[in-house]
Ligand SMILES: Nc1ncnc2c1ncn2[C@@H]1O[C@H](COP(=O)(O)OP(=O)(O)OP(=O)(O)O)[C@@H](O)[C@H]1O
């Protein structure tokens with residue numbers, strides 16, 4: 245018997261799909277050395293950085309896009325993309341909030357991202373979950389969150405700079421850090437993701453326009469969550485942001501990234517690079533709630549999210565933890581990874597990837613064990629609905645030096661309906677007999693019987709699917725900062741709208 | 746007042762005739778027991794009442810509280826006060842029992858435009874019922890039926906019955922799989938549920954349950970229709986003589 249409630253996916257609401265009408269300065273489409281030089285000049289960059297970009301560009305010319313991912317799309321015409329777009333009012337001059345185009349401020353307001361510091365102080369998170377036994381509920385004053393907002397190619401506002409400065413924390417657009425902390429940028433930029441690491445990383449290195457820079461000094465526990473919100477607005481532009489986070493010995497930082505884009509019929513490219521560096525006993529917790537426009541129900545439009553994220557646990561006992569909730573984008577191609585170089589260092593990857601309609605996600609992680617007694621944990625949850633495809637691809641490598649290394653991997657897939665797919669590709673390369681690597685995988689379906697039980701108790705099928713999916717993801721949501729966990733859980737429900745009915 | 750009125754119901758599943766002219770009326774305040782050999786169509790009737798997809802009503806009508814059930818969605822029937830305790834309760838891993846029941850209560854309250862219980866009132870109510878049913882409070886935090894033993898699943902169904910307080914409860918072999926003590930606790934729970942406004946349809950194979958929950962009427966279903974109805978004594982006779990006696994008498 246098949247349940248008529250689980251069928252193909254219909255419309256889903258994409259709340260963030262509006263376009264902001266502002267004047268912007270946008271380069272004509274196309275890429276050559278002059279474009280690279282233009283971007284570098286626009287940012288007033290030192291010669292070494294211009295050369296660094298050019299070197300990356302030349303490398304990119306020799307490279308071809310990766311073909312191994314389980315995703316399908318027509319080749320991207322890189323000459324049809326514009327590589328730089330900035331709101332006009334921001335093109336020059338200081339970035340005080342008063343000078344930001346009011347239209348842009350309204351954009352962030354609509355997205356619920358406050359750029360006025362006092363709004364954060366007043367906010368209290370409401371108890372929104374219906375589960376009184378859940379860990380995600382309870383009302384609690386919202387902890388302070390500092391925000392860096394990146395609109396198309398430039399950062400338009402960073403909040404709480406003063407308070408952070410008191411603690412010695414640097415949190416600013418990376419273009420600014422190049423001016424204020426050139427030695428740090430020069431030392432670490434490209435140290436984790438080399439310029440020619442892969443096709444998209446090379447492209448990013450050549451043309452990245454902005455992104456966030458974070459530096460936590462020795463022994464400092466960052467006094468608030470740091471977060472960056474990325475927004476693609478302009479048409480036919482790519483967004484290439486670059487994030488660099490450095491945690492000195494004994495420091496701690498929790499960082500969150502969110503993303504949205506307008507609904508547009510054509511595909512837009514987003515190729516970011518994120519590099520994390522953790523020194524002795526440092527800990528970096530990096531959380532992503534990715535909600536780029538996924539395209540419409542027929543698979544038209546949407547963001548191509550081709551991202552390279554990698555962290556290096558350089559120091560002993562250092563720890564890097566990636567948590568991601570991926571609900572958006574037409575195609576997601578990302579593998580936040582950790583290089584466990586320091587002895588006793590720890591890498592974690594907690595992921596929820598939801599695909600609906602014609603979305604495709606090929607995501608996972610790489611845990612590269614080099615130091616002694618390094619440990620890694622991978623918990624990946626894939627949810628597929630509609631005609632979508634979700635793939636987990638992960639690599640656990642233990643090198644001969646990684647004596648006593650341990651990994652635990654758990655991949656769970658949940659299917660909604662019968663036209664979607666879930667695939668798991670776990671790669672293990674163990675060059676060390678003392679390493680212990682465990683892998684578990686499950687695939688389950690939201691069954692007609694489960695839906696019938698829920699309905700018989702009065703719960704409509706849409707809500708039932710939301711509840712089941714949220715239950716499936718609980719383990720990962722627990723790893724998110726509390727208020728973002730609530731947001732992520734709501735986002736899942738919105739993304740599943742039309743998955744039944 | 747008539748709660749349920751099934752009139753000359755014919756149902757097919759995958760083209761196969763399962764119910765052949767079944768009629769049954771349950772008045773408010775009544776308990777009806779439905780017995781019959783394996784495969785005679787008891788669960789089919791329960792599922793058709795609840796609106797499970799896959800069952801085709803080829804003729805006949807079902808009225809619940811005066812409303813034609815055929816046109817209502819599964820959840821709308823639940824909102825009207827129809828409850829079914831499953832013969833084989835399904836597991837929903839990851840969704841806590843507590844969360845599930847709160848969602849059910851809230852959905853029903855919303856549909857009836859009533860105020861939902863607060864989280865605290867809800868917790869209190871659930872804990873109290875769990876205690877009455879001898880269910881360890883830990884079961885509330887576990888996934889719905891996840892890893893529950895057969896008997897625990899059945900008790901969990903009754904927990905939901907007592908919490909949701911429906912107008913008509915169809916209990917499909919709730920006694921199967923319960924140990925001797927559990928039958929008594931569960932029966933006590935069901936008896937507390939009974940009042941003059943609601944009704945019960947008890948599907949069972951064992952007359953022993955009817956010692957605890959005393960029915961007003963006992964029906965025997967065979968080949969998709971009710972072949973005999975009587976008082977509690979009918980169940981005793983069946984226990985003694987088996988279903989074969991029906992065709993010979
Ligand atoms: N999906 C189906 N396809 C074909 N036949 C079915 C289907 N579902 C039920 N049946 C048949 O319908 C008949 C009645 O089944 P039903 O489950 O209602 O019996 P029951 O009286 O509840 O039996 P039991 O006492 O064993 O629980 C059985 O012969 C069963 O095999």
Ligand SMILES: [Mg+2]
Pocket residue numbers: 787788789832917
């Ligand atoms: Mg049955």
